[in-house]
Amino acid sequence: MKNKGDHMLGMMQEWPLLCHKVIDHAAIYHGKREIVSRSVEGPFHRTDYAGIRERSLKLAQRLDRDGCRLGDRIATMAWNTWRHLETWYGVLGIGAVYHTLNPRLFPDQIAWIMNDAEDKMLFVDLTFIKLVEMIAPKVPSLERIVVLTDDAHMPETSLKNVVSYESYIAEADGDFAWAEFDERTAAGMCYTSGTTGDPKGVVYSHRSNVLHAMAAMQPDMLNLASRDRLMPVVPLFHANGWSTAFSGPMTGCAMIMPGAGMDGASIYEILTQEKVTITAAVPTVWLMLLQHMEKHGGKLPDLSRVVIGGSACPQAITKAFQDDYGVDVIHAWGMTEMSPLGTLCSIKPEYSHLEGQEKLDLQAKQGHPPFTVEMKITDDENIELPWDAKTFGRLKVRGPAVSSSYYKGRGAEQFDAEGWFDTGDVAHVDSYGYMQITDRAKDVIKSGGEWISSIEIENLAVGHPDVAEAAVIGVAHPKWDERPLLVIVAKEGRSPDKQSILDFLDGKIAKWWMPDDVIFIDEIPHTATGKIQKTTLRETLKDYQLPTG
Amino acid sequence: MKNKGDHMLGMMQEWPLLCHKVIDHAAIYHGKREIVSRSVEGPFHRTDYAGIRERSLKLAQRLDRDGCRLGDRIATMAWNTWRHLETWYGVLGIGAVYHTLNPRLFPDQIAWIMNDAEDKMLFVDLTFIKLVEMIAPKVPSLERIVVLTDDAHMPETSLKNVVSYESYIAEADGDFAWAEFDERTAAGMCYTSGTTGDPKGVVYSHRSNVLHAMAAMQPDMLNLASRDRLMPVVPLFHANGWSTAFSGPMTGCAMIMPGAGMDGASIYEILTQEKVTITAAVPTVWLMLLQHMEKHGGKLPDLSRVVIGGSACPQAITKAFQDDYGVDVIHAWGMTEMSPLGTLCSIKPEYSHLEGQEKLDLQAKQGHPPFTVEMKITDDENIELPWDAKTFGRLKVRGPAVSSSYYKGRGAEQFDAEGWFDTGDVAHVDSYGYMQITDRAKDVIKSGGEWISSIEIENLAVGHPDVAEAAVIGVAHPKWDERPLLVIVAKEGRSPDKQSILDFLDGKIAKWWMPDDVIFIDEIPHTATGKIQKTTLRETLKDYQLPTG
Ligand SMILES: Nc1ncnc2c1ncn2[C@@H]1O[C@H](COP(=O)(O)OP(=O)(O)OP(=O)(O)O)[C@@H](O)[C@H]1O
Ligand SMILES: Nc1ncnc2c1ncn2[C@@H]1O[C@H](COP(=O)(O)OP(=O)(O)OP(=O)(O)O)[C@@H](O)[C@H]1O
Ligand SMILES: [Mg+2]
Ligand SMILES: [Mg+2]
Incomplete structure (x- = not known):
């Protein structure tokens, strides 16, 4: 009996999980594939x-x-x-x-x-x-x-x-x-x-x-x-x-x-x-x-x-x-x-x-995790939030294939003592464990203390027949702190107007989520992996005056 | 950067693979199943x-x-x-x-x-x-x-x-x-x-x-x-x-x-x-x-x-x-x-x-292994044998869910220095990695220095319409050392005779694999998991005289 410390260990082979064993397996059992x-x-x-x-x-x-x-x-x-x-x-x-x-x-x-x-x-x-x-x-x-x-x-x-x-x-x-x-x-x-x-x-x-x-x-x-x-x-x-x-x-x-x-x-x-x-x-x-x-x-x-x-x-x-x-x-x-x-x-x-x-x-939900991924949503004070498909909070994860730190110790604030990694995403989860991203924490729009999901509005807006791409960002507002601005790239040869976009959204989201304005631009900036670069967009539009503001 | 010895380690979470995490996952993501x-x-x-x-x-x-x-x-x-x-x-x-x-x-x-x-x-x-x-x-x-x-x-x-x-x-x-x-x-x-x-x-x-x-x-x-x-x-x-x-x-x-x-x-x-x-x-x-x-x-x-x-x-x-x-x-x-x-x-x-x-x-083959199971066949001198779907040898395995030893150190001879575990089974493998068990090493029949697969004969014999169960064991033979004896349990209400069984096998196996005799018994002894207990059968029939011997 092998012992480590004072308790009994399994009597199973040491067989380290090494990546090159994967190509060995493929070459031996699926060599001609x-x-x-x-x-x-x-x-x-x-x-x-x-x-x-x-x-x-x-x-x-x-x-x-x-x-x-x-x-x-x-x-x-x-x-x-x-x-x-x-x-x-x-x-x-x-x-x-x-x-x-x-x-x-x-x-x-x-x-x-x-x-x-x-x-x-x-x-x-x-x-x-x-x-x-x-x-x-x-x-x-x-x-x-x-x-x-x-x-x-x-x-x-x-x-x-x-x-x-x-x-x-x-x-x-x-x-x-x-x-x-x-x-x-x-x-x-x-x-x-x-x-x-x-x-x-x-x-x-x-x-x-x-x-x-x-x-x-x-x-x-x-x-x-x-x-x-x-x-x-x-x-x-x-x-x-x-x-x-x-x-x-x-x-x-x-x-x-x-x-x-x-x-x-x-x-x-x-x-x-x-x-x-x-x-x-x-x-x-x-x-x-x-x-x-x-x-x-x-x-x-x-x-x-x-x-x-x-x-x-x-x-x-x-x-x-x-x-x-x-x-x-x-x-x-x-x-x-x-x-x-x-x-x-x-x-x-x-x-x-x-x-x-x-x-x-x-x-439209991003789905549920496999065994080896643990997931929870919390408020800013790290209190766990219910899985009711509407309450959204910071998405945190844990598992053997989740980072324990960044290279050279950057971003240490994203890791907590119990090993949870703050993804920087904001999400809600339903009772069967289906998670839906509503935003990036950095992109969330805080209107009068309440959160508005930019992704949900964007997903709806691109359903409009004349819209190619859509981005929602928060713009400063004297009364509400921040209000949503909807930025649209029209499909080639189409020119939708503001009202038709707002009419399209009407009834599909809460009244107070309705963008305060809609603007049309030729191109939305993208990252190297093809994502909308809201940092750049916010920078460009930081002085934008909302008609309501 | 974490280091162990002098090289760079991954920066991934410690998340031990513990069995109770499995029931946690089930209860959280499939709780009502x-x-x-x-x-x-x-x-x-x-x-x-x-x-x-x-x-x-x-x-x-x-x-x-x-x-x-x-x-x-x-x-x-x-x-x-x-x-x-x-x-x-x-x-x-x-x-x-x-x-x-x-x-x-x-x-x-x-x-x-x-x-x-x-x-x-x-x-x-x-x-x-x-x-x-x-x-x-x-x-x-x-x-x-x-x-x-x-x-x-x-x-x-x-x-x-x-x-x-x-x-x-x-x-x-x-x-x-x-x-x-x-x-x-x-x-x-x-x-x-x-x-x-x-x-x-x-x-x-x-x-x-x-x-x-x-x-x-x-x-x-x-x-x-x-x-x-x-x-x-x-x-x-x-x-x-x-x-x-x-x-x-x-x-x-x-x-x-x-x-x-x-x-x-x-x-x-x-x-x-x-x-x-x-x-x-x-x-x-x-x-x-x-x-x-x-x-x-x-x-x-x-x-x-x-x-x-x-x-x-x-x-x-x-x-x-x-x-x-x-x-x-x-x-x-x-x-x-x-x-x-x-x-x-x-x-x-x-x-x-x-x-x-x-x-x-x-x-009829037992199939191919998943990633994490390594497999080889060898002769008695531990030389690897080819995967040609006919050469059979000792089946040896390795992997993280394969025993490294038995409790209290029994059966140490089944484990070699490179970590291979001798399964005690005899098998051949085809070029795509499909393995077929031909015998247990202890049940193999050695006739004139060559191996006869008892399982292959048994599998064929139970295809006979009157046969409920079949077991083949080696019986001492003056010239060939050992020759196969086929032991049959007939289906309820049927009484096949020796010749009809042999005729049924004829042409389906090599001539020299043909059992030297066929006997009929009421019940074949089984183990606690329902397998044919050849040790008992061999013991009972150890003095059996083959007509050819
Ligand atoms: N299906 C999805 N729906 C919504 N967002 C997603 C989806 N898949 C990935 N994401 C977003 O992509 C992020 C992960 O992307 P990635 O690791 O490529 O870097 P990044 O987060 O875009 O960049 P950085 O971390 O450097 O700011 C997630 O945290 C999430 O915000
Ligand atoms: N599909 C199969 N075809 C042929 N034989 C099989 C198959 N599956 C399992 N076996 C046999 O069962 C064996 C494993 O069985 P198990 O671990 O229950 O104990 P056992 O080998 O029967 O008993 P013991 O090791 O104590 O003698 C294998 O080594 C093999 O001989
Ligand atoms: Mg990121
Ligand atoms: Mg066994």
Whole structure:
């Protein structure tokens, strides 16, 4: 009998939860399952899990030979392709840390992030060579740059110490064994999207990634089976790639990697050509796809479900997918800090009778968490609030794949003594545990001491036939402190007026939630992950005079 | 940045994988989901996860007050009912160890096992009071016996320190918090079935139970969703209840507990009345159900799948379920030492085109493992054998829910330096990782230096229309060392002869596998979990003279 302290331990094997065991499993039990990519060079590329593992081993061997060690940060700035996936597993397999960079950030922001993380190497797609030429000189820790291509496609570049991926791994024979280490070892880094301020560094462990993937693949969550063909449109650099780099291989499903082709036509082509059964991305991607199909026609006979999250999924998207294309929508909520999946809106038996508008209303909620995610809502004094589907408060979470702190100790105020992490989101929860985000804490509008949910008004406004996008922000008001201002981008060729928008909202929300004004602008500012940047919007409109004020 | 040794750790929360968190999740997110039991007293009983948790907390509080401590063994001898489930979680919630006893063992065996485990308390069903009256005096460590009933149903008994479950927990108000401790703490104990020798003690940890349930519920395994209604016919005392006590609540599916009603009529009644969608048990249970339905008619409109394991599932059962009742069969292999699930025969895309006999032949295999189970086959010298669907060898496994040793260090020869556990089974594996058990190592027949699979011959023989059960054992032979003897139990009212059996096998197996003789007996000896007891059969027939020998 093994004892630790003075009590009896289980007599079960030590088998650390290490990410590279996931690709081993895939290669052994699903070795021939297809991994199809739209390559950055152009043509489609096909490999399988056995191939991915073989080349990841070569990369690991080469990294090891080059002196990469446990804990070293290796950055990637890359689209979703087989080479990016290999890079993750090669890095993970020696205990180094993959660090995904979002190329849509400003160059200075990227340089700041790379310096913060002290990245030692960078694996980069051809697309971003010019960008990296601007950044690299500002990142002294960077020792080498690997371009995710072959020698034939290597570009002219001013970059130093640069090599093609194919020639880099060609020098290894793959006769190499993954490293073994503690499951709490750092596995990956990803900075938050920077919607509410500067991006903050999140550090995943091997354990958190593995547990998170095990929770994510289950029937009430992503419901991934080996018979699925999964296309992560969400980039690996957005919030840990929504776990697809782990939950896909763990399941052994086929993976379709869309590369740089993120427009409606490209997504439609690969979805149908590769018979994708499940896909995932932020709402804007799906808007582009739906607009493409509206214009050019199209059907989605193989696609069974689409996971939508990152920001609230407008009901019009859910309705179009379900009613027009027979594709189930799974609304999801997560954050970089949660690895990232927090809740998914799958249908519990209590709700399985819902149809039509009632079902759509349920699906507007962000859903319920799997085992391993704990959730509560509290007021500002940390008192728990009831789950009555209307009382909203600060959403706090806990679990083995939730951050315990940010890199370098930033944002300590978001973590409390009992281990709860304040998500910065505001939400209500119903009696069956379905959570609905009503706002970001920083975006909440406080009118006469009461809270108004900006997201709820926005979701309604985009249902207006002439509205393309909508944002609600709080504007200073002499009597009420703050009142809502509705900012609208009209659909191409349409010009709705203020009154028609207000009439449309009338009766759908409480009278005192009605925006005090509606304004029309050409473009709403977005973050690098495609979210509405309310900080910028508020800054621009900080002197706006409400007609009521 | 947290460091351990000299490398970077992930910055993710400490959130130990503890079993009682599973019932918390169920009570919070699936609180009203039904738990229906056929009570031992007779009537059906209905509760829900919130109710189970509430009463488990009371039990934990009472156990704590009575001085039960981390690591104490608490035995149960009970059918599957809500009270048994509460007992597990109550025990787990203070860090004590549930220890399931198989009432079908001989009283002396049970006493030996209880003394080996040093059980401190026993929770027992009314059914087994007389049995426990024989055993209890021989188990000096036993301090108290709780009868899983209420005061009104308490029997006359000679037992000392005995109390009804309902009055035991009534003294606690439930204002109690689960204990927190290391996830490697012992959670449960279960002794192996004793098919090949004396039962050996297996000790589960909280971590192994939780990881095992997370692996078990995924789409390619049990595929459990909150919309399911799961009936574990397999008793909680058989091989950790096949994980249902954890994977059920973790999923939040309804649970239907069949109590003591294990006959065909009772199983049919509860399956249909409670609209069970998925159920699990050993083949003999399903034989009884199928015979019942054959005789009395019946349909299974709600049942979508049945998990069959514990011993090889005869093809006739699979065929009847699928062709006659439209219920999918999932063949499963596991062992007490594996928590217990090792492989399940779900259909990978490579095989999804199979129909009819080809599909049945695939389903005769025990299937493929989930992530967390590693598997290999070796020869006697520990050299790995190829996965070609015919070469068979010793099946070895590794994983976080696989035993690292038996209780009190027994059977150390089954564990090697690299952590592989020798299952004692002999199997071949195909190129997609589908494993098929051909024998127990101890049952393999060695004829002229070559191995003959007894299970394969048995599986074929039970396909004969007049055969109820079949066992093949090796009998001494002067020239070949050992030759197969086929032992048959005929179906009621049938009397097949030797030649018709041999004719039936002819052409289906290699010539040199053909049994040298066929004998007919009234009953084949079974173990307490319903498996053929070949040790006994070999003992009885050890002087049998083959006509060829
Ligand atoms: N389905 C959804 N509905 C509404 N909001 C969502 C949804 N999914 C994600 N979000 C929002 O996205 C946030 C997580 O996004 P992410 O981790 O990419 O960074 P961010 O919060 O946008 O940026 P930062 O934390 O740097 O300000 C959540 O906290 C939530 O506010
Ligand atoms: N689907 C199956 N087909 C064939 N054999 C199976 C199947 N499922 C389980 N088994 C057999 O059951 C064994 C595990 O059973 P269990 O843990 O209940 O104890 P046991 O092996 O029967 O008894 P003991 O280990 O004490 O001799 C496996 O090792 C295997 O031999
Ligand atoms: Mg954030
Ligand atoms: Mg055994």
